[in-house]
Amino acid sequence: MNPGSLADLFRLLAELKGEGVIEEYAVVGAIAALFYVEATPTFDLDVAVAVPQPAESRFFSLDALYAALRARGHLPGGPHILIGGVPVQFLPGDRGLWGEVVKRAATLDYDGTPVRIATAEHLVAMAFEAPEGKRIERARALIESSSFDHAELAEILARHGLQDRFTDRPRG
Amino acid sequence: MASKTASPTAPEVDRAESLRAQAFVAKRAWHAEQAALSPREKVAILLRLQREILPILRSRRPLAPHERPWPIQP
Numbered sequence: 415m416n417p418g419s420l421a422d423l424f425r426l427l428a429e430l431k432g433e434g435v436i437e438e439y440a441v442v443g444a445i446a447a448l449f450y451v452e453a454t455p456t457f458d459l460d461v462a463v464a465v466p467q468p469a470e471s472r473f474f475s476l477d478a479l480y481a482a483l484r485a486r487g488h489l490p491g492g493p494h495i496l497i498g499g500v501p502v503q504f505l506p507g508d509r510g511l512w513g514e515v516v517k518r519a520a521t522l523d524y525d526g527t528p529v530r531i532a533t534a535e536h537l538v539a540m541a542f543e544a545p546e547g548k549r550i551e552r553a554r555a556l557i558e559s560s561s562f563d564h565a566e567l568a569e570i571l572a573r574h575g576l577q578d579r580f581t582d583r584p585r586g
Numbered sequence: 587m588a589s590k591t592a593s594p595t596a597p598e599v600d601r602a603e604s605l606r607a608q609a610f611v612a613k614r615a616w617h618a619e620q621a622a623l624s625p626r627e628k629v630a631i632l633l634r635l636q637r638e639i640l641p642i643l644r645s646r647r648p649l650a651p652h653e654r655p656w657p658i659q660p
Binding site: 418419420422423444445448449450451452453454455456457458491492494498499500501522523524525555559 | 617620621623624625626628629631632635636639650651652653654656657658659660
C-alpha cells in the first residue's frame, strides 16, 4: 500500500493493529499536536507503539513491526520507515510515560478515518520530559488552548516525576 | 513648530498603542481561526509549509535525508 493521503497511513496503523503486529499505538509529535492547535512544520510522523515482545527477548524490539512493513514494501531510511514517501518513526511506547501515552490516546477523526492521537496533556508532559525548542513551543500552544486540562497535566507530571521539569507557564 | 526628533505627543502615543492593540487582537483571532481548522485542512497547510520552508532550511544548513516535502495529498 502506498498512501496517497495521511488517512491511508492512519488506516495502515489500524491494519497493523488488527493483525496483532502492533498491540496499540498513538500518534505523537507535531502531527498529534495539530489535532489540538494550529499546524507547525514537521518532516516526519512519530508513532509510539506497544508491540508484542518475543518471550525470549529481554529488550524492546521493533523487529517484527519492521518486518511486517518491509513485507509491504516500506523500507527503512535512517531512523524512519518510508511509507509512501512519508518518513515515519516508530518509538517504544511500552512503559512509563510513553506506555501511558499509548494506553490513553484518544481516538479522533481524520477525514472520516479514526486514528489514535496522544492527548494534549500527554504531549505537553512528553515535551517537558525531553525539552527541546520546537517541542516547548508546541507545548506552550497546547497549554494555551481552550480545552486543555491543567489538572490532568499536573497528575501526569506527578505520576512520572516530571513536576520539576515543568518550568514553563502559559503566556498572558 | 515641532522638530522631527520631538517626542511624540500623548495623542500620538495613544494612537500607536491602539494600533498595536488592534494588531495583536487581529493576530490572536487569526491564530484561533487556524487552530479551529479541521485536521485535514491543517495537514494541507503543513504540506504547503514543507515546500515553502525547505529552501530556507537548505540555505542555512545541510538538510537531513528525511527533510523533504511529503508526496501525498492531505
